[in-house]
Amino acid sequence: MALWSKETGVALKASVYIETSVLSYLTARPSNDLRATANQSTTSDWWETQRPNYRVFASDLVISEAGKGHPEAAQRRLAAITDVPLLQVSPEVRTLALALIATHALPPKAEADAYHVALASVNGIEYLLTWNCTHIANAHTRPKIEATCRALGYEPPVICTPLELLEV
Numbered sequence: 001m002a003l004w005s006k007e008t009g010v011a012l013k014a015s016v017y018i019e020t021s022v023l024s025y026l027t028a029r030p031s032n033d034l035r036a037t038a039n040q041s042t043t044s045d046w047w048e049t050q051r052p053n054y055r056v057f058a059s060d061l062v063i064s065e066a067g068k069g070h071p072e073a074a075q076r077r078l079a080a081i082t083d084v085p086l087l088q089v090s091p092e093v094r095t096l097a098l099a100l101i102a103t104h105a106l107p108p109k110a111e112a113d114a115y116h117v118a119l120a121s122v123n124g125i126e127y128l129l130t131w132n133c134t135h136i137a138n139a140h141t142r143p144k145i146e147a148t149c150r151a152l153g154y155e156p157p158v159i160c161t162p163l164e165l166l167e168v
Helices: 020-027 034-053 060-066 071-080 091-102 108-122 142-151
Strands: 014-018 054-059 127-129 158-160
Touching: 014 020, 014 108, 020 034, 020 060, 020 071, 034 054, 054 060, 054 108, 060 071, 060 108, 091 108, 091 142, 108 127, 108 142
Parallel strands: 014 054, 014 127, 127 158
Antiparallel strands: none
């Protein structure tokens, strides 16, 4: 889904917010678990072949989460997004994130996930790329997330996994 520049008449790349779980799969050591291995492969494929087709964003929250854990793993995650522009938490982002919890779109223990959604939504990002299928990319939570975003006047991002955002 490309937008068009009124000034140049050229298609603009769609925007994608990269949530931390994508970086984890991208930079993780090979896994013995078949599902994890498939997710790692899909993520690497997306990063190499599809990423250039999008304007990719992250946030200070992604940096904070990616920097936790084993130092070598954290270093690999952070290195992967050194050139990615960061979105900032604004009062509007904070308000939407808290509303996502207050409306039970996301549980209180998923506050960071609410901020990821709010960062993408408030900044008009078209896609939120995640492997977090517990709280974010979940068929039960998506309608609640979308309704809360729209109730506060924001268009929610399309929440999807790298597998769903592969262009054929």
